[in-house]
Amino acid sequence: MKRIDWNTLTEAERTAALARPAQARADSLRRGVEQIIATVRAEGDAALRELSARYDHCALDAIEVNDAEFAAAEARLAPELKAAIREAAARIEAFHRAAAPQPVGVNTAVGVRVERVLRPIHRVGLYVPAGTAPLPSTALMLGVPAHIAGCREVVLCSPARADGHCDDAVLFTARTVGVHRVFKLGGAQAIAAMAYGTESVPRCDKLFGPGNAWVTEAKLQVSGDPDGAAIDMPAGPSEVLVIADADANPVFVAADLLSQAEHGPDSQVILVSPSAALLDTVAAEVDRQCAELPRGAIAEQALAQSRLIQVQSLTQAVQVSNRYAPEHLILQVNGARDLLDGVESAGSVFVGAWTPESVGDYCSGSNHVLPTYGYARSYSGVSVASYQKQITVQELDPNGLRAIGPCTATLAAAEQLEAHRRAVTVRLEALGTRL
Numbered sequence: 017m018k019r020i021d022w023n024t025l026t027e028a029e030r031t032a033a034l035a036r037p038a039q040a041r042a043d044s045l046r047r048g049v050e051q052i053i054a055t056v057r058a059e060g061d062a063a064l065r066e067l068s069a070r071y072d073h074c075a076l077d078a079i080e081v082n083d084a085e086f087a088a089a090e091a092r093l094a095p096e097l098k099a100a101i102r103e104a105a106a107r108i109e110a111f112h113r114a115a116a117p118q119p120v121g122v123n124t125a126v127g128v129r130v131e132r133v134l135r136p137i138h139r140v141g142l143y144v145p146a147g148t149a150p151l152p153s154t155a156l157m158l159g160v161p162a163h164i165a166g167c168r169e170v171v172l173c174s175p176a177r178a179d180g181h182c183d184d185a186v187l188f189t190a191r192t193v194g195v196h197r198v199f200k201l202g203g204a205q206a207i208a209a210m211a212y213g214t215e216s217v218p219r220c221d222k223l224f225g226p227g228n229a230w231v232t233e234a235k236l237q238v239s240g241d242p243d244g245a246a247i248d249m250p251a252g253p254s255e256v257l258v259i260a261d262a263d264a265n266p267v268f269v270a271a272d273l274l275s276q277a278e279h280g281p282d283s284q285v286i287l288v289s290p291s292a293a294l295l296d297t298v299a300a301e302v303d304r305q306c307a308e309l310p311r312g313a314i315a316e317q318a319l320a321q322s323r324l325i326q327v328q329s330l331t332q333a334v335q336v337s338n339r340y341a342p343e344h345l346i347l348q349v350n351g352a353r354d355l356l357d358g359v360e361s362a363g364s365v366f367v368g369a370w371t372p373e374s375v376g377d378y379c380s381g382s383n384h385v386l387p388t389y390g391y392a393r394s395y396s397g398v399s400v401a402s403y404q405k406q407i408t409v410q411e412l413d414p415n416g417l418r419a420i421g422p423c424t425a426t427l428a429a430a431e432q433l434e435a436h437r438r439a440v441t442v443r444l445e446a447l448g449t450r451l
Contacts, residue, residue: 017287017299017322022336034340036252036389037282037321049204049233056208061215067205074176074200079216081182081198086191089184101152101189104379108160111381116164116400127416131409136166139218140403141210141245142195143225144174146202150183157383157398158224159193165403170195171210171220175202203227207234211245222246224398226385248398252389253282256373257342257362259333260298261349262291268369269294270301272346273322274315275374277306281317286340288325288333295324334358341392344373361393414447425451 020033055063065076090098121131142158145151155172162170172195174182182200190198199217201209207227213219223235223245232251238244256276260269273285289295302319306312327333334355337345341361349355352368359365363386366373377384387395412420421440428436441451 017285017302017319017324019295019299019324020326022288022325022327022332030339033323033325034286034336036255036284045229045233046237049230049237052204052230053208053212053234053237056205056214057212061217064201064205064209064214064217067203068176068201071203071205072175073178074180076176076180076200079199079201081187081200085181086187086198089182089187090191093184093188097185098188100379101156101185101192104153105156105160105189105192107379107381108156108383109164112161112164112383112400117404117406125416125419127413127418128420129411129416131411133407133409135405135407136168137221137403137405138167139169139171139220140167141220141223142170142172143206143210143223143227143231144172144186145225145227145231146175146177146183146186150174150186152183152185152189153378153384154225155186155189155195156193156378157385159190159195161383161398161400162224162403163194164400167403169197169218171218172198173201173206173210173217174198175206176200204230204234207231207238211238211241212243220245222248222403224248224385224402226251248385248402249387249395250389250391252391253284254279254344255284255286255342255388256344256346257286257288257337257340258346258348259330259337259355260287260289260291260294261330262289262294263350264289264294264348265369266294266297266301267305268372269298269348270305272348272373273298273302274305274309275372276344277315277318277322278309278311279314279318281314282321283318285318285322286325286342287323288327288336290327290329290333292326295326299324330355331358337362341387341390343386343388343392344376346371346373363387363392363397417443418447418449421449422451 061079064079068074068076117134119133124130140162144154172190174186176182209217210220210223235247239247254276258269258272276283276285287298306315309315327336330349338360343363345362346366347355348369364376364382376382383397383399385398421444425437425440
């Protein structure tokens with residue numbers, strides 16, 4: 017990890033210090049994804065079978081998971097894992113139900129009622145990766161809020177293994193959280209299938225979930241096509257920023273940094289502290305722990321583009337964090353909650369020494385599908401609201417039109433929209449009121 021003294025840097029050097037690993041949308045990637053999408057649109061299920069054989073090395077007979085496969089997956093799964101999935105689902109549901117948007121109705125003037133009503137997105141598509149490791153936790157995070165929102169059809173795609181079956185834990189989780197249909201599909205072809213539909217896969221209105229560069233590029237392409245599908249958010253590699261003081265436990269800090277570094281070679285981890293001694297101790301501890309990890313080689317690649325940043329104070333540390341806008345922000349300082357009011361941009365915050373980021377990944381109740389790559393400046397993580405449309409409604413009685421009609425007419429005239437003005441004035445005249 018590269019060591020940096022924030023207060024010796026120029027503005028340009030500070031920008032460079034907080035730069036993410038390059039996410040090149042190379043022409044070859046763009047063209048490759050365009051070709052996959054075009055092939056799926058033209059050839060449907062036949063293309064899905066051919067692409068699955070090419071990229072996932074599996075021969076798909078049936079594309080959709082059937083009841084017997086769900087039952088077999090549940091039977092094979094260890095009882096303690098099934099219990100943990102159910103336990104996590106219950107906590108995620110408890111939080112997401114409490115945080116869900118509620119209908120609103122307000123009288124903004126006498127006789128003027130304005131409301132907000134909520135409607136679920138009709139059909140949503142969830143993508144659960146299974147590249148270097150299957151991610152049943154992502155099925156939890158995507159499926160629970162979709163169920164709470166009341167989406168009428170929830171479709172899930174996850175890559176099949178070489179034997180033609182999806183991961184057992186992913187299938188069990190999908191059933192647990194109320195997913196309606198699961199398809200053995202991965203990569204850009206899964207995104208294309210859900211965005212445009214095939215003989216087997218229904219066309220979805222909005223797509224959710226993380227994935228590799230091909231999946232991310234496919235989501236961006238279909239979201240930019242009027243005939244495609246909306247997406248949850250732009251995505252990039254996983255990341256964490258830890259703010260720690262001199263009293264922080266370096267073993268805990270190193271473990272938190274490595275928990276994100278092991279996601280992939282393009283992940284990024286950053287430690288910000290006013291304590292030079294802590295930075296040195298954590299650097300050594302990261303090396304020690306990394307050598308013990310099964311995915312240590314992957315973590316080492318991520319660490320090569322990660323940072324140890326020394327600042328003057330914890331206030332400055334929060335300023336650095338807001339500038340970076342991390343997916344995950346961990347506050348390992350004394351009085352950690354005192355820093356929370358200053359946090360403006362972060363996907364999710366983990367407060368205090370006893371709150372590892374891992375609990376948010378799995379079962380604290382928050383959502384782990386979060387904005388990365390600086391998008392936390394303007395995006396929020398997935399929630400029930402992500403699966404809903406918020407529709408405003410207004411209703412006026414005659415007294416309401418008398419009350420706000422003149423205001424409407426004046427503003428319409430200022431914008432030189434005479435038809436807008438007359439839509440009000442003809443009604444006021446019908447009520448015996450002239451402006």
